[in-house]
Amino acid sequence: YIHLRDTLWRTLLGFIGSMTVGIILGVLMGVNNFGQRFFNPWVVVGLSIPAIAWAAVATLIFGFSIISPVTATVLTTYPYIAINVWKGVESREADLVNMSRAFNVSRARMLWRMILPSAAPFLFSGFRFGRAISWKIVTIAEIFAGNTGVGYKLMQAYQLYRFEEAWAWAALFM
Numbered sequence: 001y002i003h004l005r006d007t008l009w010r011t012l013l014g015f016i017g018s019m020t021v022g023i024i025l026g027v028l029m030g031v032n033n034f035g036q037r038f039f040n041p042w043v044v045v046g047l048s049i050p051a052i053a054w055a056a057v058a059t060l061i062f063g064f065s066i067i068s069p070v071t072a073t074v075l076t077t078y079p080y081i082a083i084n085v086w087k088g089v090e091s092r093e094a095d096l097v098n099m100s101r102a103f104n105v106s107r108a109r110m111l112w113r114m115i116l117p118s119a120a121p122f123l124f125s126g127f128r129f130g131r132a133i134s135w136k137i138v139t140i141a142e143i144f145a146g147n148t149g150v151g152y153k154l155m156q157a158y159q160l161y162r163f164e165e166a167w168a169w170a171a172l173f174m
Contacts, residue, residue: 001087002148003058003148003150004150004172005064006147006148006149006151007138007142007151008083009140010066010070010173011073012019012078013066013070013073014069014070014071014072014074014134014137015073015077015131015136016132016154017070017073017074017078017132018072018073018074018076018077018078018081018134019061019081019127019130019138020050020127021074021078021081021082021127021129021146022078022080022081022082022084022085023080023081023082023085023126024086025039025042025043025078025082025085025086025125026081026083026084026086026088026089026126027085027086027089027111027116027119028090029043029082029086029089029090029091029114029116030085030086030087030088030090030119031068036086036115037101037141039082043079043082043083043086045161046075046076046078046079046082046172047080047083049075049076050158051072051076051133051136051137052139052140053133054071054072054075054076054137054141055068055069055072055137055140055141055144055145055168056073056142056144057072058072058075058141058144058145059141059144059145062144064146064147065145066147068141068143068144068145069137069138069145069146069149069151070138071077071137072119072137072138072141073133073134073137073138073141075132076133076137077129077134077137078128078135079131080129081126081127081130082126084122084123084125084126084129085119085122085123088119088120088121088122088123089115089118089119089122091118091119091122092114092115092119093118096114097110097114100114105148105169111151111166112158115130126157127128129157139151139154139173141153143155150169150172150173151173153169154166154169154170154173157169
């Protein structure tokens with residue numbers, strides 16, 4: 001239970017971090033062209049780098065700590081969330097934006113009352129992607145940089161030729 005708890009905790013932290021980064025970038029990319037042009041290369045690069053590479057890099061930088069799997073999770077997952085939020089914000093109705101500007105509605109009020117509610121279905125889709133990917137990435141990162149967790153126990157059992165135990169940890173992961 002200790003190892004499952006540690007994996008779930010790292011998954012939650014990585015998921016919260018990736019949702020935060022992804023939502024901020026997605027909103028900035030969807031609201032104006034400068035944000036889209038500036039952040040689009042970062043999102044594309046984030047999509048092109050595999051999770052195992054982020055896990056290895058995070059291990060080299062942060063060592064065997066809780067930060068390694070969380071960082072690998074954030075760096076792998078945020079592009080998927082950012083793209084979903086970006087397309088959701090981009091799909092808002094232009095007439096409503098123009099009307100809001102005509103009535104001098106503040107940007108903060110437009111964001112909370114119009115942009116985010118119209119992007120809600122895309123946000124939930126990003127939420128689902130982020131949650132699914134976070135669990136996988138944390139487990140992979142624990143194989144590299146864990147001293148506790150499901151990935152760590154899976155690799156430990158495999159290295160000690162305890163294949164039944166390794167399958168049990170793999171089944172828990174699945």
